[in-house]
Amino acid sequence: DTGVSQDPRHKITKRGQNVTFRCDPISEHNRLYWYRQTLGQGPEFLTYFQNEAQLEKSRLLSDRFSAERPKGSFSTLEIQRTEQGDSAMYLCASSSTSGETDTQYFGPGTRLTVL
Amino acid sequence: GNSVTQMEGPVTLSEEAFLTINCTYTATGYPSLFWYVQYPGEGLQLLLKATKADDKGSNKGFEATYRKETTSFHLEKGSVQVSDSAVYFCALKGTGGFKTIFGAGTRLFVKA
Numbered sequence: 648d649t650g651v652s653q654d655p656r657h658k659i660t661k662r663g664q665n666v667t668f669r670c671d672p673i674s675e676h677n678r679l680y681w682y683r684q685t686l687g688q689g690p691e692f693l694t695y696f697q698n699e700a701q702l703e704k705s706r707l708l709s710d711r712f713s714a715e716r717p718k719g720s721f722s723t724l725e726i727q728r729t730e731q732g733d734s735a736m737y738l739c740a741s742s743s744t745s746g747e748t749d750t751q752y753f754g755p756g757t758r759l760t761v762l
Numbered sequence: 763g764n765s766v767t768q769m770e771g772p773v774t775l776s777e778e779a780f781l782t783i784n785c786t787y788t789a790t791g792y793p794s795l796f797w798y799v800q801y802p803g804e805g806l807q808l809l810l811k812a813t814k815a816d817d818k819g820s821n822k823g824f825e826a827t828y829r830k831e832t833t834s835f836h837l838e839k840g841s842v843q844v845s846d847s848a849v850y851f852c853a854l855k856g857t858g859g860f861k862t863i864f865g866a867g868t869r870l871f872v873k874a
Contacts, residue, residue, distance in 0.1 A: 680861065689766075689851050689864030690806070703860055738806065740862075749855060750796070751862055755805035 651754035672741030768865035785852035
């Protein structure tokens with residue numbers, strides 16, 4: 648069990664550029680989540696996948712945001728036409744439907760800075 | 763909707779002091795409750811959890827009891843160490859839901 652990994656760990660971009668982040672969940676986990684965390688706040692839910700199906704999206708996820716999990720393993724989160732308000736830590740988590748409770752395990756996050 | 767409220771920080775304690783971080787929640791049904799910890803420069807780590815009323819979660823000397831009658835899940839530790847300095851997040855996952863809802867976090871500083 649190597650844990651959830653995310654790439655890159657840091658991304659600096661200029662306003663208007665597109666960015667893409669990758670998340671590799673714990674290998675046997677079939678559920679994958681994206682969250683956003685701004686300074687001084689707790690993580691806020693963005694979207695959720697079970698296997699390759701995207702089952703829930705937050706209203707926080709505007710049409711500039713898109714997430715995929717094409718083979719039910721890794722996932723990508725793309726932000727188009729970035730804005731300064733998109734600057735945040737983007738967290739990925741994974742969990743399994745087996746076991747007594749659906750506990751989510753988090754990756755180290757990708758810190759996005761939009762200049 | 764579901765929500766979590768936890769005490770504002772920062773909390774500053776001396777080493778070996780007793781720690782309490784208050785957390786209350788609003789939820790329908792029987793949510794699962796969690797405490798996560800975020801050490802400086804690191805990601806969120808699950809500290810402990812409780813899935814039903816009166817359950818006590820414990821780990822690394824930390825404890826929290828799921829109190830349905832007071833809708834609370836306060837975090838306690840009898841003797842804190844400098845290495846416990848971190849941000850602590852209370853969280854819940856609703857019955858049948860997918861997302862975890864987090865409080866705003868409480869920063870703890872422990873002085874030697």
